[in-house]
Amino acid sequence: MTQLLDADALDLTRVRDHVWTGLSRAVGDQASPMRTPVLATVDMNGAPQARTVVLRAVDAEGWRVFWYTDIRAPKVAHLRGDARASLAFHDPVERMQWRLSGRTCIRSGDANAAAAWAALSQVSRRNYRTQLPPGTAMPLPGDGIPVDAGEGETGRDRFAVIELVVGTVDWLWLHPGGHRRARFTRDAATWLTP
Numbered sequence: 001m002t003q004l005l006d007a008d009a010l011d012l013t014r015v016r017d018h019v020w021t022g023l024s025r026a027v028g029d030q031a032s033p034m035r036t037p038v039l040a041t042v043d044m045n046g047a048p049q050a051r052t053v054v055l056r057a058v059d060a061e062g063w064r065v066f067w068y069t070d071i072r073a074p075k076v077a078h079l080r081g082d083a084r085a086s087l088a089f090h091d092p093v094e095r096m097q098w099r100l101s102g103r104t105c106i107r108s109g110d111a112n113a114a115a116a117w118a119a120l121s122q123v124s125r126r127n128y129r130t131q132l133p134p135g136t137a138m139p140l141p142g143d144g145i146p147v148d149a150g151e152g153e154t155g156r157d158r159f160a161v162i163e164l165v166v167g168t169v170d171w172l173w174l175h176p177g178g179h180r181r182a183r184f185t186r187d188a189a190t191w192l193t194p
């Protein structure tokens with residue numbers, strides 16, 4: 001669950017720290033709804049595309065967040081065409097939403113990707129072993145992983161870490177005593193009309 005905030009003692013610094021602490025905690029908390037945000041990208045036709053990803057790492061000091069993907073996935077092509085992205089996080093119990101927007105960097109075949117791959121479980125590594133790229137049509141339902149796909153390092157060449165360098169954080173809390181909203185950049189913060 002998201003860390004509780006005191007509605008009567010809100011200040012902008014406290015809210016900003018709450019978001020970044022909450023993001024860092026969500027990475028290691030399988031039960032947290034903030035661990036699975038919705039990622040929005042812009043496709044080659046300028047159309048919005050949204051899907052769920054797993055938040056894998058947070059650099060609160062550097063205002064960066066990270067998730068993993070298959071380098072062949074359509075979302076990677078979107079980000080190559082337009083590096084802008086937005087991540088929407090929602091805690092339905094707290095009725096809180098965090099929207100992180102910024103520019104992405106695709107890391108594949110570098111030291112960051114190698115370190116993340118090394119720490120990945122065998123179960124998670126299977127996600128990168130489909131024969132055909134994610135989203136390819138199939139005649140029958142299936143996971144797309146060949147029976148002889150192999151183990152160990154198989155899939156490593158398709159594995160990518162996506163880094164979002166956060167430019168703006170939009171925080172919204174639907175509270176019974178009155179909704180609250182704020183926007184943060186690295187060097188500015190303001191309350192907003194909810």
Ligand SMILES: Cc1cc2nc3c(=O)[nH]c(=O)nc-3n(C[C@H](O)[C@H](O)[C@H](O)COP(=O)(O)O)c2cc1C
Nearest residue numbers: 036051052053054067068069070073074075076135
């Ligand atoms: C709970 C959940 C977590 C997911 N996590 C990821 C993820 O971390 N990375 C990823 O590429 N896709 C993840 N997916 C799948 C994506 O939502 C999406 O369906 C898939 O990646 C294809 O997206 P694309 O065609 O826009 O590239 C997840 C889906 C669910 C339901």
